[in-house]
Amino acid sequence: MNVYDSARLADLLELDHGAPITWKRTESPEEADLLLLNTCSIREKAQEKVFSQLGRWRKLKEKRPDLLIGVGGCVASQEGAQLLKRAPYVDIIFGPQTLHRVPEMLQRNQEQHRRIAVVDVSFPAIEKFDVMPEPRIQGHKAFVSIMEGCSKYCSFCVVPYTRGEEVSRPLDDVIAEVAHALAQGAREITLIGQNVNAYRGQDHQGRPVGFAELLHYLASMPQLVWLRFTTSHPLEFDNALLDAFRHLPQLVAQLHLPVQSGSDRILQQMKRNHDREWYLQRIRALRDIRPELHLSSDFIVGFPGETDDDFQDTLRLVDDADMDFSYSFLYSPRPGTPAADLIDNVPLPIKKQRLDQLQSKLAQSARRKTNAMVGTRQQVMIEGVSTHFTTAILGNTFNNRLVHIPCEPTWLTEPLPTGQLISVNITEAISTNALIGQLLIVS
Ligand code: SAH
Numbered sequence: 397m398n399v400y401d402s403a404r405l406a407d408l409l410e411l412d413h414g415a416p417i418t419w420k421r422t423e424s425p426e427e428a429d430l431l432l433l434n435t436c437s438i439r440e441k442a443q444e445k446v447f448s449q450l451g452r453w454r455k456l457k458e459k460r461p462d463l464l465i466g467v468g469g470c471v472a473s474q475e476g477a478q479l480l481k482r483a484p485y486v487d488i489i490f491g492p493q494t495l496h497r498v499p500e501m502l503q504r505n506q507e508q509h510r511r512i513a514v515v516d517v518s519f520p521a522i523e524k525f526d527v528m529p530e531p532r533i534q535g536h537k538a539f540v541s542i543m544e545g546c547s548k549y550c551s552f553c554v555v556p557y558t559r560g561e562e563v564s565r566p567l568d569d570v571i572a573e574v575a576h577a578l579a580q581g582a583r584e585i586t587l588i589g590q591n592v593n594a595y596r597g598q599d600h601q602g603r604p605v606g607f608a609e610l611l612h613y614l615a616s617m618p619q620l621v622w623l624r625f626t627t628s629h630p631l632e633f634d635n636a637l638l639d640a641f642r643h644l645p646q647l648v649a650q651l652h653l654p655v656q657s658g659s660d661r662i663l664q665q666m667k668r669n670h671d672r673e674w675y676l677q678r679i680r681a682l683r684d685i686r687p688e689l690h691l692s693s694d695f696i697v698g699f700p701g702e703t704d705d706d707f708q709d710t711l712r713l714v715d716d717a718d719m720d721f722s723y724s725f726l727y728s729p730r731p732g733t734p735a736a737d738l739i740d741n742v743p744l745p746i747k748k749q750r751l752d753q754l755q756s757k758l759a760q761s762a763r764r765k766t767n768a769m770v771g772t773r774q775q776v777m778i779e780g781v782s783t784h785f786t787t788a789i790l791g792n793t794f795n796n797r798l799v800h801i802p803c804e805p806t807w808l809t810e811p812l813p814t815g816q817l818i819s820v821n822i823t824e825a826i827s828t829n830a831l832i833g834q835l836l837i838v839s
Pocket of ligand 1: 694725
């Protein structure tokens with residue numbers, strides 16, 4: 397989501413929107429007149445990185461006092477003007493829902509005689525989508541934001557407080573953005589949001605449209621090859637969504653469905669509002685429809701009160717749900733969340749030991765899945781030129797494994813049709829996320 401937001405902010409700044417200044421991108425901070433940091437506060441570690449980065453930028457500003465520094469995203473939203481106590485040299489502070497106001501905030505900042513920071517971390521919700529230009533698409537993959545925020549209030553999570561509650565974009569806006577991306581050459585669309593399956597948009601007549609219905613609309617667009625989404629919540633993984641997997645071949649058989657823990661007791665403490673069996677039952681139902689499903693998850697290790705038995709339940713869930721590569725994190729208390737009031741009583745060395753154990757289990761599981769692809773035929777999306785062999789194509793599978801495909805040198809004399817699918821026999825696994833394949837037929 398932050399990658400998407402940053403790209404849209406860059407598009408906005410580079411656009412000539414009548415403001416006295418338009419900006420051009422540079423790769424070097426030393427050369428820049430404006431430095432913007434889009435931040436994340438989901439975990440403590442991410443938040444700490446913000447202040448170390450700002451510390452480096454401060455030195456640049458000491459040399460060049462005219463340099464402008466802006467901080468946006470969830471740390472900005474959480475801290476607001478408080479951020480100026482630790483970083484008084486910051487000029488503007490904007491939140492995830494006010495990034496479209498950055499040009500105006502910069503202007504306001506510059507108009508002042510004595511420069512005081514301009515702060516706006518309010519939640520005008522959907523307004524930004526109406527103001528921002530259509531995203532520019534480079535390559536054949538595009539992210540499209542369909543909803544933002546979260547109303548689940550999991551006890552550990554800061555999102556409802558920093559991004560606000562769930563707000564869905566209108567159906568027509570999403571369709572228009574996807575159509576625009578496809579017209580610019582995108583072939584793989586990833587729908588993004590903090591809880592995409594909580595999507596409750598409206599069509600132009602004000603009729604409510606759910607997530608599964610949205611998927612049906614998008615899958616009817618002829619240029620769309622692959623459709624993905626992230627992140628979804630197990631609680632709202634309803635039968636309509638299962639049906640979408642049954643009927644829409646464009647929906648890839650890869651799902652990132654965070655579960656956080658395999659222990660019912662911890663799930664309850666986390667306020668996930670479902671138990672382990674609900675999760676497993678949803679996955680079994682999806683595998684009945686798509687046996688080839690590759691499932692990934694997020695896990696939090698060392699939540700307050702997590703016992704060794706709870707942790708063993710999490711390890712068992714990796715097997716029971718037959719998980720692919722997944723993300724796992726040490727629990728960190730986030731300001732303002734209910735769990736921050738619980739006693740963080742799992743000693744750090746134990747947390748780290750559990751995290752290591754879980755991560756090595758997940759890595760083994762992912763490697764087994766990659767190995768199991770050897771000998772299968774896969775539809776591979778062309779990504780570009782591979783450097784693994786002298787002449788080879790680089791492709792990507794539905795479950796995000798890279799495939800190096802040796803080819804005739806003449807194939808590479810023209811630009812490759814990226815985003816097109818080719819049939820490939822997988823002959824070898826060279827790492828957890830890379831394979832070698834043999835080209836069959838151009839589809
Ligand atoms: N919407 C998703 C959450 C996405 S946030 C869901 O409801 O499952 C990305 C991941 O960061 C979460 O899945 C969780 O594993 C992790 N995370 C969130 N808060 C955390 C915290 N306080 N400590 C450690 N990890 C956390």
